[in-house]
Amino acid sequence: MDEEIIKKIKSLKIDPYPAYCKRDFIINEVLKNFNKFLKNKKRFWVAGRIMAIRDHGNIIFIDLKDESNKIQCILKSDFTKDFKLFKEIFNIGDFVNIFGEAFLPATKEKSILTKKFVLLAKILKNFPKEYYKVKDEELLVRCPYLKTVFYKEYKETFDKRFLIIRFLREILWDKGFVEVETPILQTHYGGALAKPFRTYLEALDIPLYLRIAPELYLKKMIVGGFEKIFEIGKNFRNEGIDREHNPEFTMMELYYAYCDREKLMKFVEDLLKELVVKFNKYFKKKDIYTIEYQGKKINFKNKWKRLKYVDIIKKYTGLDYFKNPLEDFINFAEKNNIEFNPKVITKGKIVDEIFKKMIRSNLIQPTFLIDHPLEISPLAKRNPKNPELTLRFQGYVGGLEIINAFAELNDPIDQKERFLQEAEQIKKGDEEAHPYDETFIEALEYGMPPTAGLGIGIDRLVMILTNSKSLKDVIYFPFVKEKEI
Numbered sequence: 001m002d003e004e005i006i007k008k009i010k011s012l013k014i015d016p017y018p019a020y021c022k023r024d025f026i027i028n029e030v031l032k033n034f035n036k037f038l039k040n041k042k043r044f045w046v047a048g049r050i051m052a053i054r055d056h057g058n059i060i061f062i063d064l065k066d067e068s069n070k071i072q073c074i075l076k077s078d079f080t081k082d083f084k085l086f087k088e089i090f091n092i093g094d095f096v097n098i099f100g101e102a103f104l105p106a107t108k109e110k111s112i113l114t115k116k117f118v119l120l121a122k123i124l125k126n127f128p129k130e131y132y133k134v135k136d137e138e139l140l141v142r143c144p145y146l147k148t149v150f151y152k153e154y155k156e157t158f159d160k161r162f163l164i165i166r167f168l169r170e171i172l173w174d175k176g177f178v179e180v181e182t183p184i185l186q187t188h189y190g191g192a193l194a195k196p197f198r199t200y201l202e203a204l205d206i207p208l209y210l211r212i213a214p215e216l217y218l219k220k221m222i223v224g225g226f227e228k229i230f231e232i233g234k235n236f237r238n239e240g241i242d243r244e245h246n247p248e249f250t251m252m253e254l255y256y257a258y259c260d261r262e263k264l265m266k267f268v269e270d271l272l273k274e275l276v277v278k279f280n281k282y283f284k285k286k287d288i289y290t291i292e293y294q295g296k297k298i299n300f301k302n303k304w305k306r307l308k309y310v311d312i313i314k315k316y317t318g319l320d321y322f323k324n325p326l327e328d329f330i331n332f333a334e335k336n337n338i339e340f341n342p343k344v345i346t347k348g349k350i351v352d353e354i355f356k357k358m359i360r361s362n363l364i365q366p367t368f369l370i371d372h373p374l375e376i377s378p379l380a381k382r383n384p385k386n387p388e389l390t391l392r393f394q395g396y397v398g399g400l401e402i403i404n405a406f407a408e409l410n411d412p413i414d415q416k417e418r419f420l421q422e423a424e425q426i427k428k429g430d431e432e433a434h435p436y437d438e439t440f441i442e443a444l445e446y447g448m449p450p451t452a453g454l455g456i457g458i459d460r461l462v463m464i465l466t467n468s469k470s471l472k473d474v475i476y477f478p479f480v481k482e483k484e485i
């Protein structure tokens with residue numbers, strides 16, 4: 001098809017893209033009330049996309065689809081106004097208004113006998129037939145709207161995604177948390193160890209960054225008197241793209257004043273248990289505490305396992321974080337083909353790489369990993385039992401990290417020292433080290449109460465609850481390479 005069809009339509013004094021549409025019922029409402037409409041001979045307007053056309057001369061059958069459902073519409077030469085016009089200008093994929101009445105043909109398929117029709121939007125591309133769908137994987141990746149038109153299960157994944165986010169919000173509201181907003185364009189990036197995207201604000205002649213996390217701004221709000229807050233929004237990290245990573249992703253961050261790490265872990269257990277139960281009940285599942293992810297049943301009813309970071313490292317590597325020197329961990333990483341940046345490598349960083357590549361995938365049932373090394377946790381309180389460790393925990397489900405949390409460091413002097421140490425790493429070439437942020441130090445100097453905070457990766461959480469293999473399956477517009485011309 002090309003623009004010639006548009007010229008033809010306009011020559012017939014028909015607007016191919018009218019501004020107004022009539023719609024009395026969505027298709028699902030017609031199907032649910034079909035017998036009543038049939039008995040009363042009620043006429044009504046519906047609207048949708050034509051998914052199939054079967055032309056039998058003096059009678060035409062079309063399949064009309066909207067978001068709610070699909071229904072057969074029947075056009076007859078002796079009943080439908082402008083019957084011949086339909087044959088001239090309509091194709092599969094066009095959007096159309098149908099005015100008609102409930103009708104049962106000989107096949108007894110619930111149908112609409114069409115009295116008249118109105119073109120709502122004319123397509124210019126050859127639209128695939130629904131029976132054959134779209135098989136071109138590259139096309140489906142670049143045009144996800146075709147995927148949700150032709151693959152019901154893909155559309156359902158996103159219906160579930162938005163439902164999960166809605167449920168999460170409702171649960172937090174019920175627990176007394178206030179949903180807030182913080183800047184996405186930031187003068188100082190921070191709150192995570194990640195490489196940022198950089199931009200520039202010409203009006204003030206200053207560099208800006210797309211946020212890698214809202215953490216520092218949310219903690220400033222805790223300083224400002226808020227006690228139970230959360231934010232759901234986009235973060236941006238200039239990193240690789242794989243099954244678990246996309247440069248733009250959705251996070252929920254939450255900060256809870258006068259809360260410690262143990263209380264927050266219990267809070268997380270209850271939060272996700274309630275979310276899973278609410279999700280499963282909505283879809284009428286019998287086992288409301290269990291979900292299936294990639295062939296494994298995961299239960300959220302019981303207390304989460306707790307594993308110490310240095311203990312699990314020793315279990316899988318045989319190396320003691322405190323006793324073995326850095327060289328032993330480097331040798332282990334090289335032997336197991338684990339990549340690392342030799343210019344900025346520290347024991348904490350290389351151990352973390354070993355954990356990500358070799359250990360993480362084994363944590364299937366809900367698990368808390370606790371007591372992370374200080375040098376990879378620049379924003380967490382020190383563990384009083386061992387100041388080289390922190391009061392941090394990560395949550396793992398299905399082999400994926402979905403939670404990062406800790407008792408927040410509220411000592412401005414300690415925080416300043418750690419920022420300075422991170423700044424030295426930046427000078428050595430570590431693009432993921434945490435930058436020095438004097439505005440955050442200033443906020444802490446005004447006083448922040450004891451606070452525990454967490455981040456939940458919404459995309460990974462959706463992956464697990466929808467049994468999806470990759471982030472690309474749960475992000476509608478994932479990043480892909482530009483098509484080569």
